[in-house]
Amino acid sequence: MPLRLRKFIGTILIICLVILYAILATTIASAYLGTSPWWVHLLYFLLSGILWILPAMLIIKWMAGPVRK
Numbered sequence: 503m504p505l506r507l508r509k510f511i512g513t514i515l516i517i518c519l520v521i522l523y524a525i526l527a528t529t530i531a532s533a534y535l536g537t538s539p540w541w542v543h544l545l546y547f548l549l550s551g552i553l554w555i556l557p558a559m560l561i562i563k564w565m566a567g568p569v570r571k
Contacts, residue, residue, distance in 0.1 A: 512565035516558055523554045 527550040535543055 508567075509565050512561050515561050519557055519561070520554065527554075 531543075531546060531550075535546060538546075
């Protein structure tokens, strides 16, 4: 696959990942954290803010991978 096409597909995937992840994280937060103490909110948003990086790293690694002919 050409590198430009791989980067284009990867960019679209990362944008979709961020949008879907934000909707999911917000839905979970509003459904389960309404009456939780402040430290639970802090912990949840800290973890959910970092967790999306793992699948994004895999996509970026695939995007920058060697070109196979």
